[in-house]
Amino acid sequence: MKKGHQVTMKEIAKKLGVSVSTISRALKDSPELHPDTKKRIVEMAKEMNYQPNLLAQSLRISRTNTLGVIVPEITSHFFASCISGIQDHANKRGYNVMICQSNETLELEKANIRTLVASQVDGLLISLSRETNQFDHLLDIYNREIPFLLFDRVNEDIPVSRVTFNDEGGAYQVTKHLLETGCKRVMYVSGPEDLYISKKRKEGYLHALNEFGITPDPALVKISDLTIEGNIKIGKEIAEMKSRPDGVFCMIDPVAIDILTFWKSIGIKVPDDMALAGFTNNPTSAVVEPPLTTVAQPGYEMGKLSVTHLLDQLDGIASDDPISIVLETTLVPRQSTKALK
Numbered sequence: 001m002k003k004g005h006q007v008t009m010k011e012i013a014k015k016l017g018v019s020v021s022t023i024s025r026a027l028k029d030s031p032e033l034h035p036d037t038k039k040r041i042v043e044m045a046k047e048m049n050y051q052p053n054l055l056a057q058s059l060r061i062s063r064t065n066t067l068g069v070i071v072p073e074i075t076s077h078f079f080a081s082c083i084s085g086i087q088d089h090a091n092k093r094g095y096n097v098m099i100c101q102s103n104e105t106l107e108l109e110k111a112n113i114r115t116l117v118a119s120q121v122d123g124l125l126i127s128l129s130r131e132t133n134q135f136d137h138l139l140d141i142y143n144r145e146i147p148f149l150l151f152d153r154v155n156e157d158i159p160v161s162r163v164t165f166n167d168e169g170g171a172y173q174v175t176k177h178l179l180e181t182g183c184k185r186v187m188y189v190s191g192p193e194d195l196y197i198s199k200k201r202k203e204g205y206l207h208a209l210n211e212f213g214i215t216p217d218p219a220l221v222k223i224s225d226l227t228i229e230g231n232i233k234i235g236k237e238i239a240e241m242k243s244r245p246d247g248v249f250c251m252i253d254p255v256a257i258d259i260l261t262f263w264k265s266i267g268i269k270v271p272d273d274m275a276l277a278g279f280t281n282n283p284t285s286a287v288v289e290p291p292l293t294t295v296a297q298p299g300y301e302m303g304k305l306s307v308t309h310l311l312d313q314l315d316g317i318a319s320d321d322p323i324s325i326v327l328e329t330t331l332v333p334r335q336s337t338k339a340l341k
Contacts, residue, residue: 007050008143010159016044019321066096067307068116068124070109072153074101077282078299079127082151085303086125093311095122104226106131113137117146123310124148128155130226133194147314151306154196161313163306163325167197170295170329171204174249174277177293179212181337183247183275187220189234189259191251201251201279220245224255231258239268246274247337253278253285253294260288260336275337290335297329 009023016023018041025033026041027050067090071079087097098121100112109129116124124141126148138158141148154162171188178186188205191198202221209216222237224230235258238244250256256278260270270276270290278285281296305325312318 068121070126081299082303085300086307102129104130110137128153149310161322167200168204171201173331175205175208178247185245186247187245189250235259235262253280253282293334293337
């Protein structure tokens with residue numbers, strides 16, 4: 001143990017192979033626990049020189065009834081829907097919400113966390129930026145026993161509850177749809193490879209290919225940085241391929257819409273020349289020409305479930321033990337993937 005290191009309940013729980021909530025109840029002398037269990041935990045706490053986190057305890061006792069929310073971008077329809085769900089259901093429970101956006105940068109994400117913690121919010125709901133590929137800042141607030149939950153863009157190695165969509169299942173659905181309409185060479189345009197949703201949607205894409213007996217072609221996977229310039233660059237690269245795909249599935253709708261706009265400007269017709277599909281059911285996807293096939297994911301419901309679970313943990317209704325909540329998605333077929341001639 002490093003000199004000056006403050007042992008946490010999470011470390012005691014890991015040592016004994018029990019839940020954090022069990023450690024918490026034992027140290028509060030809860031009558032719910034068997035006396036032998038309490039004795040074992042108290043002895044281990046003494047052995048490890050556990051000192052209660054008085055700051056964390058005082059914050060829990062003197063609640064501000066305020067939650068902090070960090071999203072990659074507030075202007076996104078999807079994240080705006082999540083925020084609406086969070087606000088509505090936080091307000092019903094008597095909580096206010098402070099909202100920050102990371103602008104898709106790791107440094108601003110860290111700064112947002114520092115600001116919200118300094119404001120003594122009772123808990124945090126965080127969706128990670130596209131740049132977030134190291135997680136010391138999250139482990140720091142975890143070790144300080146500051147309650148938080150990850151949603152949509154998450155990391156599986158941080159031992160907190162998370163709320164996600166069935167990204168693999170949704171990607172499987174849309175890739176299967178492209179193959180069923182007659183596509184033989186389907187491309188996947190991913191976001192940054194460190195993103196959880198990039199990985200999961202690629203898994204769904206590969207699952208569909210495998211089901212149709214198609215060997216994956218590395219040339220049919222491209223990575224966008226999710227900027228307009230990056231998306232147009234990908235659209236240009238696809239247009240210039242000697243052996244072009246006949247169907248393209250983009251990780252999110254904005255990527256597909258930028259590519260569609262570029263293709264139209266150079267005379268490529270969708271779906272006659274190439275079919276195109278996205279993911280998220282952004283409102284713009286229904287009004288572009290042709291309307292974009294996509295996958296609907298209920299952002300409001302994600303926000304509602306995220307804040308409800310975090311507040312249940314804060315109020316002792318739900319266990320502090322991390323859980324994974326997975327919401328299902330729905331394929332929305334439109335004219336951008338009509339059966340190929």
